[in-house]
Each structure stands twice: as structure tokens, then as C-alpha cells.
Amino acid sequence: MILEGIVTTQDSAGTVNVAPMGPIVDETMATLRLRPFQSSQTFRNLKVVPSGVFHVVDDVLLLARAAIGLLPSAPPTFPAEKVAGVVLAGSCRWYEFLVDTIDDSKERAEITARVVHSGRIRDFFGFNRAKHAVLEAAILATRVGLIPREEVLAEFARLKVPVEKTAGSQEAEAFALLEQYVKKG
């Protein structure tokens, strides 16, 4: 099944890229099947530095900012233990991986990766409707230009309902940020 989270990768100069990613996993979490677009920095990085770190997160403000390329600066990290890469300090759990194979025959590449180390920082909050509405809104925001704007705005209006009912301040801020991005777009 698909687990939505954040991946950090590096280019040959060691510059870190932070990007949302929904790899296909099973419950063992022994392997990750990543499917980045070939146009993405994640793909370019993994071609030259074939390792990285996948994170399970519940911080939707971080997720929203990463989705629309609006991370104010590099978020706090610490070095990965077993691979070249960094771990997001704000994540819940992390999975350090090495790339096994890259299939770039399609626009969306298929990368299989092996988890060589994992760690745990804190518990994932749990089900919150606002957090999930922000995740859906972040996915939509990355598709502006591919989906008609009116459709995106109609979906945002629908997603706003659970945000207003169940959000904390982080979720409300993240949703407002995405809304602003989509309206300006």
C-alpha cells in the first residue's frame, strides 16, 4: 500500500532536497518502491547519490511547504546513520535506504530501494480529519496546471469543512498557505 511521507536526498555537492513522496510499502518496511517524476530533483539526486531517507510525518505544515516548494529554509535535520543523507528532526520515524534499481523507461520512474536502517523519534498523532484534508490539498496544489483551476478551488472549498471543524493551529496555517498558493497560482 501507499504510505505518504517525505523523502530527503542529496546531490553530488551534498545539497539536501526535501520532497513529499508516497512510496509503495508493505508492513515489513523492508523495501520502498519510489515513483518520482523524472523531472523532479529527487529523481536527479537518486541518479547520482543512490541513497536517501524516507520519513513518516504528521507535521502537515512541513508537508505542505515541501509540496509547493516553500520551505522557508532547511528544516532541522541530523545525519543519517547508515547512508549518505539526513534525517528530518520533526519526523515521527525514518527509513534510511539504498537504491537497488532504477527503471526510467516511463515519465514517472520506478525506483526500488532497500531499507538498511530505521529509527523512531515520536508517535504519529493518529487520525485527524484536518491533517488529512491538508494532505489532500497539498496533493491537489502540486497538480495546479494539470487540473482546471475551478475544479481545484471547488475541492479546496470541500476540504475546508473538516479543517474548520477539527484543525489545530498547524493544520489551519498549512491549509491557508496552500489556499493562497492555489489562488495566486
Add this chain to the structure above:
Amino acid sequence: MILEGIVTTQDSAGTVNVAPMGPIVDETMATLRLRPFQSSQTFRNLKVVPSGVFHVVDDVLLLARAAIGLLPSAPPTFPAEKVAGVVLAGSCRWYEFLVDTIDDSKERAEITARVVHSGRIRDFFGFNRAKHAVLEAAILATRVGLIPREEVLAEFARLKVPVEKTAGSQEAEAFALLEQYVKKG
């Protein structure tokens, strides 16, 4: 913010009730603000046995079954440590609570409860769009009769998209169960 999970309570004979519940919490998880309808078994139980256990879960099949009253039999549990009550063995974390106050001046009661013990069984999976679609579908299913049927079915059609894209077998089974319930309803 609201954390969607499952609460177990007991009546005076010790019969366990398992129900979805979305208490208002803060990150300390020191108190829970529960808002059961006065017509619910959870409310009736807490009036006579003022303690229970709130669970963070990612098992949406359990959640869906509890929502529509279709638990095949009591799910596996073990005794709570500090209160009269039981812990769901399939949960991720649990919070044993004692009721402090009950305000039953409205149809939806407001119960404040104090967490006196908590425990952890395993990690919450993380963000999965299908899991969340099932949660939304389960909430909708409990509102059949209050919301026009066509509206519920239209929402189910919309929620089915992420289920088909990102579900594991548990999520697919849970969604099918809810769909069947709503169509029969």
C-alpha cells in the same frame, strides 16, 4: 484538536461496548473531552461506570465495523491497568481515563475525562489516503438518515478513488463493507 479513535466502556454488568469517538485533545493527552450523543451506549455506560479506554488506531476495518455496529464478536482485548475497562489489542496506543464531569444539558453530552495511564502497542502506520477515505466513509455511514441518500452515495463515489489507488486489503474490505451498509440502509 480532534483525534479520531475508538473508545471502550462497560455497563454495570461488565459488558464491553466498542465505539468510534473523536475527543478533543491537546498534545499532552492529559485530558480528553468526549462528546457522545446521549442516545449512545457510550454515554449510558459512562453514566454508570465513569471510566474507560480511548485508543489511537490505524485499523480502519475495526473502525468501520464499530461505526456501523457490525463487530462480528468482541475484538481481542486485555484488561486496563488503572481503571475498570479493557484495552483493544489491535490498537496502536491507549489512554485509560476517569470521568471528571458530565454536562448533559445538550443532545450531545460533554464529558471531561482525565487520563490516568497510557500505553503503546505499536506504531501508527502513517498517512495513507485510503485509510482516511474509509474513516470519512465511516463517519458518513453513521449519518445515513440524517443526510440525503444521494448525497451519501455521491460522496462514496468520490472517496472510492483514493481507495482504489492506495488501499491495502484491509482498507478495501472496510470500504466495501461500508458501501454495502449504505446501499442497503
